[in-house]
Amino acid sequence: MGPFSLEGRRALVTGANTGIGQAIALSLAGQGAHVVCAGRRACDETVAAITAAGGSADALLLDFADPMAAKDVFDGAGYSILVNNAGIIRRAESVEYSETDWDDVMDVNLKALFFTCQAFGKALIAEGTPGAVVNIASLLSFQGGIRVPAYTASKHGVAGVTKILANEWAPHRITVNAIAPGYIATNNTEALRDDPERSRAILDRIPAGRWGDPSDIGGTAAFLASPAAGYITGAVLNVDGGWLAR
Ligand code: NAP
Numbered sequence: 324m325g326p327f328s329l330e331g332r333r334a335l336v337t338g339a340n341t342g343i344g345q346a347i348a349l350s351l352a353g354q355g356a357h358v359v360c361a362g363r364r365a366c367d368e369t370v371a372a373i374t375a376a377g378g379s380a381d382a383l384l385l386d387f388a389d390p391m392a393a394k395d396v397f398d399g400a401g402y403s404i405l406v407n408n409a410g411i412i413r414r415a416e417s418v419e420y421s422e423t424d425w426d427d428v429m430d431v432n433l434k435a436l437f438f439t440c441q442a443f444g445k446a447l448i449a450e451g452t453p454g455a456v457v458n459i460a461s462l463l464s465f466q467g468g469i470r471v472p473a474y475t476a477s478k479h480g481v482a483g484v485t486k487i488l489a490n491e492w493a494p495h496r497i498t499v500n501a502i503a504p505g506y507i508a509t510n511n512t513e514a515l516r517d518d519p520e521r522s523r524a525i526l527d528r529i530p531a532g533r534w535g536d537p538s539d540i541g542g543t544a545a546f547l548a549s550p551a552a553g554y555i556t557g558a559v560l561n562v563d564g565g566w567l568a569r
Contacts, residue, residue, distance in 0.1 A: 326551035330355035333402045334548065337385060337393075337439065338409030340366040342509030343459065343537045347406050350541030351548060352378030356404060361385040361393075363409075387435035394438065397446035403454040404548045405443040407436045410459060410477075412511055414470045425473045432477035437484050440499070444492055453496035455548040458485050459540070460501040462563050478503075482559045489557030498556040500547045505563025507535035531564030 324330055334351045338344035339360035345368070352358045352373040360366035360373075363386035373380040385392050387409055397405075410432045413424040440456055447454045461478040462468075468475045482501055489499040506512055506525050516522050516534070526534070543562050546552055561567050 327546065327549045328355055329404070329545065329549060332356040332404055332548070333359070333400070334404035334406065335359045335361055335383070335393075335396065335402055335443075336406040336408060337361045337387070339369050340364055342511065343504065343507060343540045344406075344408040345369045345372075346537030346541035347408060347457075347544040348380065348541075349373060349376070349378075350538070350545040351404065351406070352376070352380055354545050354549065356548075357381075359383050359402075361409075363387070387431045387439075390430050390435035391438050392435065394442045396439075397443050399450075400446070402443065403447070403452055404457075405439065405454070406457045406459070406544055406548070407439055407481075408459045409435070410511070412471055412474045414514070416470055417472045420472050428473035429477050429480075432474065433480040433484070436481060440484065440488055444488065444495075444497060447497055448492070448495050451495075454498075455552070456485075456488065456497065456499040457544045457547045458499070458501040460485070460503040460559055462503055462505045462561070462566060464501070464503050464559060465561075465567055485559060486557045493556055496553075498547070498553065500552070500555060500557070501559040502540055502543050502547070503559050503561045503563065504540050505529065505535055505561070505566045507537055507540060509537060528569065529564040529566055530569055533564065535562065535564060 339348040340362040366382040464478040464482040485501040
């Protein structure tokens with residue numbers, strides 16, 4: 324078994340029905356993990372794609388409208404990988420931003436992420452099992468963005484939570500890292516790609532000269548979950564085609 328293998332591991336990926344979450348689920352399964360594909364809607368398409376490729380997966384309904392939804396998922400269930408990918412974005416000028424949008428975004432992107440990490444960490448520490456958490460942060464964990472105040476705040480929060488949990492859980496051999504994607508072609512960025520002016524402005528700022536593909540993030544997540552990354556913890560890794568390095 325090579326250092327990148329995930330054979331014998333059980334992983335939970337949230338928001339695995341589409342986009343980045345689906346690509347991460349496929350990548351983890353491609354390295355041999357059994358992947359539980361969690362979503363507020365059935366992840367049948369992802370499970371079917373993994374199975375068709377010879378991998379192993381099943382689906383779980385998990386709706387983070389309740390941020391504590393995953394609190395009983397990990398006890399005695401044999402997990403050693405958690406990928407917190409589920410996230411939402413609501414766009415409006417900061418002067419008009421509603422309390423409902425703020426609360427909804429913070430609940431899914433940050434509160435649910437923290438309490439899902441907590442449930443995972445608690446179970447693994449009690450069992451003495453090593454493991455890996457990969458949180459999906461954002462380019463906006465580093466810069467302000469525009470018209471997405473709750474999203475930006477939540478993704479700064481994801482970076483912070485990643486670092487504190489890395490500090491606390493390193494002695495338990497549980498790594499906690501985040502991936503900060505740049506602009507990836509998914510539902511999340513559909514409105515931007517549909518606006519020719521905004522789309523051009525974004526593309527002009529990506530040194531790699533292309534929007535990211537969800538598989539760019541999938542491969543990174545599989546690496547961070549693997550033994551090869553066993554001494555990496557607390558990192559918030561930019562996967563953005565060079566945007567932030569520019
Ligand atoms: P996406 O296609 O919209 O996927 C978001 C996922 O989160 C979907 O599976 C969605 O389920 C799920 N989700 C939303 N609310 C949920 C809830 N209450 N409970 C459970 N699952 C829920 O967008 P994406 O781009 O793949 O986003 C994945 C992650 O990457 C997010 O955290 C996002 O912030 C982050 N990200 C994306 C980009 C980008 O450029 N695309 C850049 C930086 C960071 P439904 O399909 O049911 O809505």
